Amino acid sequence: MEVFLRYWTEWPAVAAFIDAHSWVWPLCETFHFFGIILLIGGVGIFDLRILGMAKGLPPASLKRLLPWGVFGFILCVVTGTIFVTGMRANVPSAPYDVIRSNIWLQLKLLLIALAGANLLAFYATGMSRAVDDLRAEDDAPMLAKAIAGASLFLWLGVIYFGRLIPEAL
Amino acid sequence: MFLLLVFFPLIIIGFWVNALTGVVLTMLAARSFFSNPDFYIKLTAIAGAIVSLLRLRASLFGGATPAATAPVPMKARIEAVAMLAFWAVAVTSGRLIAYSSSVRVQSAIAVTVAAFALLLARHIAARFSSVAEPHLAPVTPSASN
Numbered sequence: 001m002e003v004f005l006r007y008w009t010e011w012p013a014v015a016a017f018i019d020a021h022s023w024v025w026p027l028c029e030t031f032h033f034f035g036i037i038l039l040i041g042g043v044g045i046f047d048l049r050i051l052g053m054a055k056g057l058p059p060a061s062l063k064r065l066l067p068w069g070v071f072g073f074i075l076c077v078v079t080g081t082i083f084v085t086g087m088r089a090n091v092p093s094a095p096y097d098v099i100r101s102n103i104w105l106q107l108k109l110l111l112i113a114l115a116g117a118n119l120l121a122f123y124a125t126g127m128s129r130a131v132d133d134l135r136a137e138d139d140a141p142m143l144a145k146a147i148a149g150a151s152l153f154l155w156l157g158v159i160y161f162g163r164l165i166p167e168a169l
Numbered sequence: 170m171f172l173l174l175v176f177f178p179l180i181i182i183g184f185w186v187n188a189l190t191g192v193v194l195t196m197l198a199a200r201s202f203f204s205n206p207d208f209y210i211k212l213t214a215i216a217g218a219i220v221s222l223l224r225l226r227a228s229l230f231g232g233a234t235p236a237a238t239a240p241v242p243m244k245a246r247i248e249a250v251a252m253l254a255f256w257a258v259a260v261t262s263g264r265l266i267a268y269s270s271s272v273r274v275q276s277a278i279a280v281t282v283a284a285f286a287l288l289l290a291r292h293i294a295a296r297f298s299s300v301a302e303p304h305l306a307p308v309t310p311s312a313s314n
Contacts, residue, residue, distance in 0.1 A: 021275075022271075022272045023272060023275035023279040026265055026272065026273075026279075026280075027280055029264050030260065030265070030276070033264060034260065048176075053175065054172060054175040054176060057175075
């Protein structure tokens with residue numbers, strides 16, 4: 001198992017590409033930021049409406065922002081994968097060892113997984129449909145508010161722990 | 170659209186949190202920042218973004234309250250695009266401040282090319298999807314389910 005993970009978390013071609021072109025790493029960093037902005041901007045505004053801000057706007061109208069959040073998440077996953085698999089270009093250790101030892105990276109990945117589970121819960125509990133049916137002035141159900149609050153907390157936590165990763169490298 | 174103004178205080182709070190923490194970070198390495206041209210590009214972009222935001226707010230919300238379904242005037246669209254572009258420049262130059270000048274130039278070009286490639290891809294995808302679904306249903310507070 002360890003051999004398998006060690007092999008798949010390190011892509012020497014990515015590290016070599018980053019090494020050969022000094023613009024690749026800053027390009028990915030910048031797009032990681034753009035991704036975070038789209039993710040927290042799109043998802044966060046929707047979460048805030050469910051929590052009770054901006055009553056007067058039907059939540060379904062703000063749901064149109066969610067595809068931008070998904071796009072931001074994809075940008076972050078792609079650039080984040082490049083950071084991990086090409087880590088050797090910047091750090092003299094194997095990505096597998098860093099994943100096993102860096103507590104901030106572990107916490108970040110844990111919170112991303114929890115945010116994913118939270119999103120699944122939003123659909124599985126029927127809250128997504130319940131929110132779609134809300135009119136402009138309606139209050140969201142308590143469970144939807146709990147899920148929206150968790151979403152904001154988890155994504156802000158992801159950003160916080162992500163910022164700390166280099167401190168333990 | 171008028172109702173989106175409710176989020177305006179959030180924008181102001183976010184701006185001041187960034188401005189105050191930015192001043193602290195700048196003071197920690199003032200000499201290297203003040204001699205870095207990228208720092209001035211970032212400040213100029215932020216100033217441009219603020220001006221576009223104020224103009225956008227004035228042109229959208231300055232007069233009578235428009236209907237929620239009213240089309241956005243072209244002038245406001247241009248100001249919105251300008252504001253997004255200014256913030257994109259501010260974020261990019263902010264990130265690139267940490268690098269040496271040759272890397273900064275190369276990276277700025279790479280970011281511009283990649284951003285245009287993504288916008289072009291989105292434009293093409295939107296064209297194909299609008300061919301597939303010619304009548305996009307407006308989102309209404311549904312009573313149908």
